Amino acid sequence: MLEAEAIRRAQHGDAAAFERIYQLHSRRVYSLCLRMVSNTAEAEDLTQEAFLQLFRKISSFRGESAFSTWLHRLAVNVVLMKLRKKRMPETSLEETTEPDEESGGPRRDFGAPDLQLSGSVDRVNLQRAVEQLPPGYRAIFVLHDVQGYEHNEIADIMGCSIGNSKSQLHKARMRLRELLHETLRDQAREQRQAVKSEAAGEG
C-alpha cells in the first residue's frame, strides 16, 4: 500500500492503513525522539504519543505540506512539550550574564578551545553533548545534521524562518564544540591524575 493510499484509508479509520503509516515512518520518528531525549523508554512513550496524535488528527490532513513534514512537526512538538515540562538542566558550563537568544538563560561564551577534536568525537560523546543542548538547538541539530533535513523543511517543521534554522544550527554546533572540548579536557585531566596516582603508588 502506497503512502497516499494509506493516508486516504486511514482517514476513514482503516486499521491496516494505520499500521502501514506506522511502518513507513516509525523509524524516523523514534530516532528523532531517541536523539532528543537519550532515553529509550521515554523515546518509546513519545513515539507512541506522536503517532496517537497523528491518528487522532489524520482526518484533518489536507496535504498542504508533505505528510512526513506534518508528522515530524507533530513529533517535534510532542518532544519539546515533554522537555519543557521536565525543565531539564541544560548545561554545567560557566556562564556569562548576557541573555542567550534561544534558551532565555545566560549566554555562554564559546571561547577558544585549546584542544582540537580531531577524531575524538564518538557517538557516545556526541550524544551526551547533544543532551546538554537547549531543546530548540537540539531539535534543529538532530533534524539537520543527524536526520538530514534541509533548512526549508526544518523551517516548516519548527515553524520558523529558514534564516532562523540556519542560525540556530550554527549556534548548536558551536555549543556542541564547546561541550565536546569540555569532555576532552575532563578526560585529559583524569588521565593525568591516573598517571600521578600510578607514579605515587610506585614511589
Next chain:
Amino acid sequence: MQEMQCDQFQDFVAAWMESKRTPAAEAHLRSCASCRGLLADLEEIRAAGAAMADVDPPPRVWASIRAQLGQENLAGVRGWRAWVPSFGVSWPRPAVAMATLAVLVAGAFLLGTEVHNYNNMQRWTQGTEAATQPIRANLGNFELHEVSALHGPNPIVNAAFQKNLQIVDSYIAMCEKSVREEPDNELARDYLYDAYHQKADLLSELSERGENPQ
C-alpha cells in the same frame, strides 16, 4: 581584497559549511590555524551527527499504539479485528462472540489479579497457567465443537479456516512461550490475551458461518 579577521570568519563559517566561498575567507583560512581548527571541529561534529544511524522502535511501541487505538475506537468499525494477520477469507460478524469474550475478559482479569499477587517468579508462572486454564479449556471445547462441525460445501473456505486456525495457534504458542520466559513482562501477557482473543473471534466467526455454510 580586504583582509578577513577571525571574528569575521567565525561569522562566515556557517556559510562556508554550506559550500559558500569567498577569496577573503579562503585567504584567511590559509593563514589562520585557529580558524582552521574551528572549521575542522565543526565539520567533525557534522560528520559525527550524520553517522548516528536511525533506529527501529521495539515492537511493543506498535502494540501499545494499537491497543490505544482500539480503546479509542479510532480504527473504525473494523477495530482490532483488522489487525489479525492475513486471513484469506472475509468472515461475518460473530453471533456468539460476546459470550466468548465475556469468558476471556474474566480470564484476563484473573490473569492480572494473579500477577499482582505474586512476587515470586515461579509462583507467578504457576499462577498464570492456572489463571488461563479456564480460557484454554473454553477455547478447546469451542474449537472441538466448531471444527468437528466444519463440513461446509466450500472447500476453499474450509481450507482457509484451517490455515487461519494454524496461524492463530502458532501465535498463541509463541505468546505462551514468551510468558513462560518472561513471567513478569506485562506486555507478554497482553500479547497472550490478544492471541486468545483472536482465536475466540475466529471460532465465533466459524460458528456463525457454520449456521449458513457457503
